[in-house]
Amino acid sequence: MTHTHSIAIIGAGLAGISAGTALAAEGQLVTLFDKSRGSGGRMSSKRTEFGDLDMGAQYFTARDSHFRHELRDWLDKGWVSEWDPAMYSYDDQGLHSSSDDLQRFVGNPRMTGLSRELLAGLNLVSQTHISRLRQDDQSGWLLIDDQDQVHGPFERVIVATPAPQAIPLLEQAPQLAHTVSQVQMDPGWTLAVAFHTPLNTPVEACFVRAGPLDWISRNSSKPGRSTQDSWVLQSTPEWALAHLETDKSEVSRLMLAAFNQIIGGPIPEPAFLHVHRWLYARPTEPCQWGALAAPEKGLYVCGDWCLGGRIENAWLSGQQAARTLMDKR
Ligand SMILES: Cc1cc2nc3c(=O)[nH]c(=O)nc-3n(C[C@H](O)[C@H](O)[C@H](O)COP(=O)(O)OP(=O)(O)OC[C@H]3O[C@@H](n4cnc5c(N)ncnc54)[C@H](O)[C@@H]3O)c2cc1C
Numbered sequence: 001m002t003h004t005h006s007i008a009i010i011g012a013g014l015a016g017i018s019a020g021t022a023l024a025a026e027g028q029l030v031t032l033f034d035k036s037r038g039s040g041g042r043m044s045s046k047r048t049e050f051g052d053l054d055m056g057a058q059y060f061t062a063r064d065s066h067f068r069h070e071l072r073d074w075l076d077k078g079w080v081s082e083w084d085p086a087m088y089s090y091d092d093q094g095l096h097s098s099s100d101d102l103q104r105f106v107g108n109p110r111m112t113g114l115s116r117e118l119l120a121g122l123n124l125v126s127q128t129h130i131s132r133l134r135q136d137d138q139s140g141w142l143l144i145d146d147q148d149q150v151h152g153p154f155e156r157v158i159v160a161t162p163a164p165q166a167i168p169l170l171e172q173a174p175q176l177a178h179t180v181s182q183v184q185m186d187p188g189w190t191l192a193v194a195f196h197t198p199l200n201t202p203v204e205a206c207f208v209r210a211g212p213l214d215w216i217s218r219n220s221s222k223p224g225r226s227t228q229d230s231w232v233l234q235s236t237p238e239w240a241l242a243h244l245e246t247d248k249s250e251v252s253r254l255m256l257a258a259f260n261q262i263i264g265g266p267i268p269e270p271a272f273l274h275v276h277r278w279l280y281a282r283p284t285e286p287c288q289w290g291a292l293a294a295p296e297k298g299l300y301v302c303g304d305w306c307l308g309g310r311i312e313n314a315w316l317s318g319q320q321a322a323r324t325l326m327d328k329r
Pocket of ligand 1: 033035057128129305
């Protein structure tokens, strides 16, 4: 047993971090666990010689008043910046300039810059894949990782992973596991690509409505990023599903060909390519749960999928889990 803190949070994406910061602000002892090396989950960035490339969430919007209030603080601290790209859309008729004037925000100097700042002062146990939970009547919850190491005991546990990854952790709350098993999440492919010579196009962001891609962004147009010309392309969920087991080099080739067509190539040979498959990119349907709980067991569940697949919803869901937990103490 390695820790004796009172609340364990499994998953250090924005939902888990949001719950963790809210609980820490209430004086609770919180320990976050994540299977990855860093934090941020699907708000991930890859460090490369062409700068930090945002491979997951590209930006976030802020509609909820509580989230907007929190955002003001992040802006003041310089953790996030507004990103106002030259927006385009692409459909069967071709490429058009877009009048979309939604306010968009990005982490500084990469999307994970935000999670790193929020986590400062919280206890994160990284590279630890929690495989199951065991509730001991005497001591509380024990977390068992995939190396059979036991962590705990903890009085309360918050599971803040994508829905399919939460199910094995909810064995001792079958009702909760059943509810979570109803949630479907879509896959996605992301391709990051960089060029020695900047592409000759005014496009900085584009919603795509035809072919394999559904989003293109010029990563280097975001504030605080390297000026080396870099791009992030994201596939539609349908295309990802049809190419789930396709070789990465073939996925790159097909996504680049679609990019070439949209931008009106020929694009030069990329100086850098990196492709990533997301098995659980976003929930298929939004829902209105906020967060889920089996309070009598001291078990809580949150994540973007409890509201809808956006950064803002992940944060709101984490806040809701923390509130529910505090109400039941
Ligand atoms: C390609 C892509 C593009 C996107 N674009 C946008 C966008 O532009 N704007 C927007 O608002 N949203 C976007 N999203 C959605 C956004 O990224 C998510 O809504 C949000 O990041 C989800 O946060 P979360 O904390 O709920 O989950 P996650 O970020 O998935 O965090 C869950 C964490 O749990 C960890 N974990 C899982 N299982 C275990 C386990 N057993 N043990 C330990 N750790 C575990 C994972 O490693 C991960 O760090 C995008 C998502 C993807 C994939």
